[in-house]
Amino acid sequence: MKKIFLLIGLLVAGFALHGQGKEAYTKAMSKALTQMSTVKTIEDRQAVASQFERIAAKVDEEWLPSYYVALNYINMSYMAEGISTKDKYTTKAQEFIDKAIALEPNNAEVVALQGFNYMTQLAADPNSRGQMMSGKAMQQFSMAVRIAPENPRANMLLGQMQLGMAQFFGSPTDQPCAKVKQTIPAFEAEEANVTLEPNWGKAMAEGIIKQCGQ
Amino acid sequence: MQRLKLILTIFALSTVSALGQTVIKGTVKDAKGGSIPGANIYIKDTFDGVNSQADGSFVFETEESGSHILVVSFIGFKDIEKPIELTGKPLVLDLILQEEINKLDGVTITAGAYEASDVKKITVLKPLDIVTTASAAGDIMGAINTLPGTATVGESGRLFVRGGEGYETKVFIDGLEVRNAFGATAPNVPTRGRFSPFLFKGVTFSTGGYSAEYGQALSSALVLNSNDIAEKTQGDISLMSVGGDLAYTKKWDKTSVSGKIQYTDLRPYQDLVRQFFDWEQAPVGKVGELVFRHKVSKNGLLKVYTNIDVSNFRIRFPNINRDGIKDTISVDNNYAYVNASYKDILNKKWSIRGGLSTTYNKEKVGFNNDKIDEVEKGAHGKVALNWDASDKITVNMGGEFFHKRFDRSFGLSDGPLDSFGFEDNMIGSFVEADYFASNKLVFRTGVRYEHSTLVNQNWVSPRLAMSYKVNDYGQFSLAYGKFLQSAQNDYAFVNRQLAPEQATHHIFNYQYIRENRVFRVETYWKKYDDLVKFQSPNDFNPLNYNNTGFGEAKGVDVFWRDGKTFKGTDYWVSYSFVDSERNYQDFNTLATPSFLSKHNFSFVLKHMVQPLRTQFGATYNYGSSRPFHNPNRPGFQNDRTPDYHDLSLNAAILLKQNIIIYMSSSNIFGRDNIFGYEYAAQPNIDGIYDRQPVRQGAKRFIFLGLFITLTKDGQENQLENL
Structure with missing residues (x-):
């Protein structure tokens, strides 16, 4: 009898502890995500990135913390000045993308983020990286869309690259513009039902659509 | 029951502890x-x-208690892990972070070296630059020739670096030697590099003071790093005014294979555009290439590259010694090169590189009714280990062997069939350590050992270098080294007693790189010893050659590149000044050799x-006048050619x-550049030595090409290939 009690007790304790861990993880993630939605400066971004880094260090079986660390460093690269500083952030982002890929190699979000990081490296020095990096980014975005045809981020990023190409070659921009426009309802649906999963991108999509209007 | 109590107690305890909060600040x-x-x-x-x-301050609370580890991290600094005890009492900590030594982006040895790379962030050139330089016409060597330290030697096409001859530059692919990296040619007919620039992701052109890993080159090492696994499956079609090629690349998950066949035929072009040279048959060439890449493990990559090149031409040159009657020179060249290399990371501290390359080059040269057949076979094997001994020290070490067999047979119309040949086996080993005193200061010491079986001798060559980073953008570098190179085939196949020629480099360099602007200035002093010397100016018997030749070269190289000031425009300017004299070969005194122009200038523009x-794109090249020996005047190397200009x-x-x-x-302007003169061996009846100029093959070379890339999504193009 005692043994049964003991077993039940240990099991309960175990679940409770596990549940506690999960709950703490969710709480920490939600807090960091809330903070992420308010960032303005590069310092704010760094603080949020650090927050996710702390979570990633503790909960190394989840891909989302690493995903968000990388996403924040990518954003910081756009905010930073100078190629070498920009590169410092994309290098850091790549470190965490690698971690996310190791956990979720076939996740469209991760694949699209890898493409986003290539695109960011390209943006730092378009003259010399344009040729090589545009191909690499394009490949990742196409792969992400193949995995998840409805994913709004993958479609938006792919659409943006195609739009850039079309503008460069002076060919019609209707197709890529339509592609980006189509993502808006999906972004809105995500915003209505917030989870820990990525839901960023609507503002960026709207920015691209504005470009299309011109 | 007691156990249940125990469990409850544990629960209780953990709840209690969770209530205590500790403030950590500092x-x-x-x-x-x-x-x-x-x-x-x-x-x-x-x-x-x-x-x-x-202000570096921080404060936070934690509900944890007991022994824990506090981690502090920041980009560019080493992480701290500090054990702390959480008891509820506030902790005040003053934390000091140590700068992390960044071996990739921190201070690097730059003396002598020009790098073109996508991988490293701070480089002078990008691989794409090589193929979009106007004067290069798709030849790697042509683009390199717009960098400082090189001299324009229009009748050759090879790389003449800092007062050195063409043969003093050695080409390596993935660390393995390439013999006969330039196409077979006849005297005064310029040649090109054999390898397409789009095979490579990075190029390091070293004009001196290079690593102990590279030997058997007196002046310069051109190190080409080939591409990794192909990005995607695609087909390429090129149609050019001088031929065409077809290429196909297939990519799998961990493997890629590319094949290319190329056919070049200058005959239609040369029938259409007037040539100065009298081609009996313009160059025709067939090239086949096979590139194989396989990712063996997470970091292990196997690369195999094969190039087969069959070409021939026939040309007629007036012979000044035969009243301008033309000599017919024909060249038939069969060339095969295989390069297989492997690299892998063994663990956090050790990585390995190694490989084997073989070259086979056969040239059948016809001179009127005489025939000369030449076969050169070379092999190079190397294993190198890279050891990250500590965060401040890296060591690069390795061993290698070189095998060379050279045979030349003469089928003279008025003499017996005769042949000569020699074989040399050489072993080499090198150790080189980089010590990063800080992110601003690095020292390199290296030593190279070589042993040749042909002359049965050992050599030890030291290398030293250091760099000091003044600020984020500028740094000074110094380099010193001894370099040697075995006697050329032309001498060694008869005279096997000749020791290697030697050069000692001293280099001082300042480099400033900020955003898209690069400024470099480098001054050097190079001393030549043991150069091959003929016994007397008119004794061409190689058995009497010796190693008493010597010389020196000193100069300044300046490079400025700016991709920032003008939008959409990128340009660079190179200027080289060199002052060099030698007493070697048939010289009877110390003099400046004919391949040398004192001032060289290049301007490259891309918009x-x-x-x-x-x-x-536009490229302007200038070379000041070159000395030559005019037997109609007293003295030696006593006359000068006109300046060289090319836009x-x-x-x-x-x-x-x-x-x-x-x-x-x-x-563009069709300038008739004169590279030198050939003088008659005997004076004419008026007692004057007749001469004829050494000129360009044609006024200009015009190239047209159409490049088509076929992929599933049709979004790739060959811009990189141009």
Whole structure:
């Protein structure tokens, strides 16, 4: 009898502890995500990135913390000045993308983020990286869309690259513009039902659509 | 029951402890006392932590208790892990972060070396630059020739570096030697590099003071790093005014294979455009290439590259010693090169590289009714280990062997068939250590050992270098080294007693790189010893050659590149000054050799016109007059050629996403550049030595090409290939 009690007790304790861990993880993630939605400066971004880094260090079986660390460093690269500083952030982002890929190699979000990081490296020095990096980014975005045809981020990023190409070659921009426009309802649906999963991108999509209007 | 109590007690205890909160506060500073904002301070294995403020201060609370580890991290600094005891009492910590030694982006040895790379961030050139330089016409060597330290030697096409001859530059692919890297040619007919620039992701052109890993080169090492696994499956078609090629690349998950066949035929072009040279048959060439890549493990990559090249031509040159009657020279060349290399990371501290390359080169040269057959076979094997001994020390070491067999047989119309040959086996080993005193200061010491079986001798060559980074953008470098190179085939196949020629380099360099601007200035002094010397000016018997030749070269190289000031425009300027004299070969005194011009200048411009989707390029090359020996005057090397000028233009039009039109022309103004003169061996009846000029093959060379890339999505193009 005692043994049964003991077993039940240990099991309960175990679940409770596990549940506690999960709950703490969710709480920490939600807090960091809330903070992420308010960032303005590069310092704010760094603080949020650090927050996710702390979570990633503790909960190394989840891909989302690493995903968000990388996403924040990518954003910081756009905010930073100078190629070498920009590169410092994309290098850091790549470190965490690698971690996310190791956990979720076939996740469209991760694949699209890898493409986003290539695109960011390209943006730092378009003259010399344009040729090589545009191909690499394009490949990742196409792969992400193949995995998840409805994913709004993958479609938006792919659409943006195609739009850039079309503008460069002076060919019609209707197709890529339509592609980006189509993502808006999906972004809105995500915003209505917030989870820990990525839901960023609507503002960026709207920015691209504005470009299309011109 | 007691056990249940125990469990309850544990629960109770853990609940109690969870209530206690500890405040942790303090500052984060660097070793010099500067505050570090944005550092991540957290308790390991918890979510508790914070970022430091602008003044480096931080404060946060934790509900944890007992022994824990506090982690502090920030980009560019080493992480700290500090054991702490959480008891509820506030903890005040002054944390000091140590700068992390960054071996990739920190201070690097730059003396002598020009790098073109996508991998490293701070480089002078990008691989794409090599193929979009107007005067290069798609030849790697042509683009390299716009960098300082090189001299324009229009009748050769080879790389003459800092007062050195063409043979003093050695080419390596993935660390393995390439013999006969330039196409077979006849005297005064310029040649080109054999390898397409789009095979390579990076190029290091070293004009001196290079690593102990590279030997058997007196002046310069051109190290080409080939591409990794192909990005995607695609087909390429090129149609050019001088031929065409077909290429196909297939990519799998971990493997890629590319094949290319190329056919070049200059006959139609030369029938159309008037040539100065009298071609009996313009060059015709067939090249086959096979590139194989396989990712063996996470970091292990196997590369195999094969190049087979069959070419021939026949040309007629007036012979000044035969009243201008023409000599017919024919060259038939069969060439095969295989390069297999492997690299892998063994563990955190060790990585390995190694490989084997073989070259086979057969030249059948016809001179009127005489025939000369030449076969050269070379093999090079190397294994190198890289050891990250500590965060401040890296060691590069390895061993290698070189095998060479050279045979030349003469089928003279009025003499017996005769043949000579020699074989040399050489072993080499090298050790080189980089010591990073800080992110600003690095020292390199290296030593290279070589043993040759042909002359049965050992050599030890030291290498030294250091760099000091003045600030984020500028750095000084110094380099010193002894370099040697075995006697050329032309001598060694008869005279096997000749020791290697030697050069000692001293280099001082300053480099400033900021955003898209690069400034470099480098001064050097190079001393030549043991150069091959003939016994007397008219004794051409190689058995009497010796190693008493000597010389020196000193000069300044300046490089300025600016891709920032003018939007859509990138340009660079190179200037080299060299002062060099030698007493070698048939010289009877110390004099400046004929391949040397004191001042060399290049200006390379690239401008993208977005609405036309066209990149325009221009290159202007200047070389000051070159000395030559005029037997009609007293003295030696007593006359000078006119200056050399060449303005080349090119344009690349992106017609569609996968179609490019490319055109280029050298020497737009059609200047008749004279490289030197050939004098008659005997004076004419008036007692004057007749002469004829050594000129360009034609006024200009015009190139037209159409490049089409076929992929599933049609979005690739060959811009990189141009």
